[in-house]
Amino acid sequence: MRKLIWMGCLSYLVIGMAHVVAGAILEPLIASYGLDYRSGGQFIMNQFLGFLGGVLITPWLSGRIGRRNTLLLALGSLTLAEGLYSLFLPWGWMLTIAPVAGFGFGMTEAIIGVMIIEYVEEKKASAMTFIETFFGVGALVMPIIAAFLIKNSSWELSFPIVAVMSAVTMLLWLTMSFGRVDELMVRKPQLKKEERPVRVRYPVGSMPILVLGTLFFMIYVGMEMSFSNYLPSIMIERLGLKEAEAASTISMFWGLMVVGRLFAGRVAEWSGYGRFLVATTGAGTLCLIALTLVGQASLSLFIIGLSGLVWAGVFAIGLVYMNHLLIGHTERTTSLLVAFGGLGGALFPKLTGWLMDRYNANWTLAMLAAMTVVMLIIMIVLAILERGRKKSALIMHDKSCG
Template sequence: MRQFKWSLYTTYFLCGHALVVFGSVMPQIIEHYHLSYTEGGFFVFLGTGGFLLGVVFSSFLTKHYAYKKVISVASVFLAIVQCLMVLVPPIGVVYLLNLLNGVLLSILQIIVATIIMDVFVGKRAVMMSRTEVSFGLGALCMPIISSILIAIAEWRYSFLVPSILGILVASIWQSVSVPLIDRERIEYLEAQNAPPRIMTSQLKWILLCLFLLMIFIYDGIETSLNNFLPSIFINYSKVGVSYATLSVSIFWLAMVIGRALTGWIVKKVTYHRFLLWSIVGTICFFGCFTLWRSIIICYAILFLIGLTMSGIYSVTMVFANHTFPGMTGFVTSLVTGFAGIGSAVFPAFFGYTMDHTNTFASLWILTSYACLFLLLLLVLISLLFRKKESKWKELQLQNNSE
């Protein structure tokens, strides 16, 4: 089991590198190919559009092939895609490679998340937080490597790192197998919300839509930061390119630390309380970020934003699966799909606002998205607890009548 867990961690480590590598060198891509920020947003849109295609392909592939085989083949193809980027091909080819990168990332992330939801019942959030730590470590290391390569004018070699990791992951999965869950030996390690025992079809769809909209908004915010943080710091704090690129590393350092703590926190705090305090903190720190232009203060606030955002994705996914027991594959695919849609739509719009307004206005737009997430979460909580309260009253009336 230990080897199996490490294979999951390594796969997410690869995904972290492959997701962030384009954003880490986005200013260089924009400069080299003479793109505008709007075109940069379209570039991100293509990558996350590929992510959505990967949701469809993953469902087909897992029905016909074993998990380990799909992960191995996808990792090899991801390595090829990243290696081709080192050649700095024409912009049309770059768009295609970015699209394929999104497809392959989606396949890998969905399969790993589905395995966790199926195999680690009772400690899903703990395992998801650990794999997300691995993801964050990859996303943290990549910008550091990129900033060094940018400083010596060799930014294109950043793509060699995920290429090598892809081959490594494919090799690891050749020697592991996916274990079966023993339902009689499930160990519950988390402070969970008890899912409603009885839900009408209408309530199920309302709750599911709320979860999907929340993950849509969150992933849109995170992807916008991943891809435009260097540009934000260049325009807002007036720093050099290498210092601006380090902002992504600071953000992901905080994400890694926060995700490491998430596994411990969810043992003490229920899912909805965790999400509530996380998004409130995110909103407050986003607001603070717009008030200062000092590079040191902005780095510090960005670190706090990373901490508060760190566990939102994994806990939202686990919360959704927990609310709809027996629907793991369906819910996980939908959540991942809507995350992909958010990752496609939001950065494209954010790039447009960077071009046509200013960085200050763009940051407040991100803050408004976080406020919308909070509103949806409050509606979700009210529906869940109203349902629980009505059930308690019905039971009380039945006991009184007896």
């Protein structure tokens, strides 16, 4: 099981790099093609439309070819796309390739998440946040590499680096053995129609929780991707930083996020998932509101780092929390949540690019802060619904005992 977790960590490291590489080199990329932020937003949006497709098809595909083969297909798609990016083809082709990259890292994220939640028997929150830590490491390391490459006028090497990392990870998944988990990851023979188990639907009473959860993930991923991809551009416009300096602000954000993820799982298991998510979402909201109000570089960098710290465990703990509220639907729930996250990651960066072109960075930050306020309201409502369900279950238990 430990080997599986470490391979999950490596896979999340790669998709963390893939998530932010476009944002880290967005300024020189759009400059080299003579484009505006809106076009850059379209590129990011196309990636996340592919992400959405990859996540949605994961349950169906893994049921037919097995989870290992699905993962190999995902990493192969990512490797191919990043390799084609490296050729810097005409912009129309880059936009066409972008969904293939998104398909790859979306499917990888979904299948690894399902495997960890389903196969790890104890301390699921700690296991998920540990793996999410490596997503943060990838998202931290890539901007540092990009800043170094930009400074040395070699930013074009960013895409080949991700391609090589993805290829190595794919080869490891292809050749390694994971003991008893190998049997769980292979393709299962298709049953005849009359032998198939009846598909269990979500209870009617669970639908409000599912709707709120998917909305929360859509807004969260949209906010995080908009923030991390446009943060350098926002800092250049608001504070006058140079391109290489601005690219390193993403590293500040992801660096503190990595630190936070080392402890988030334990804190969430100690405090309770609902309480943890309400507290961290509230703190993250305050950070973004504060960032819209300050204009000093040092204070802005402090708030950016603090934001990374408080948002650290939201995605992983959110997945575990929603599966805790919707027991018995792990694969479907996880895929839906990650898919709606991908939808947010596709739509909101496009809107962010439009705001950056039409208005300014202050309007962009105000929109991101407003998104976090909505997230906080959703999480408070979910916590109230959970408490109501617990009270109802306790009353039913008392009646049955009486």
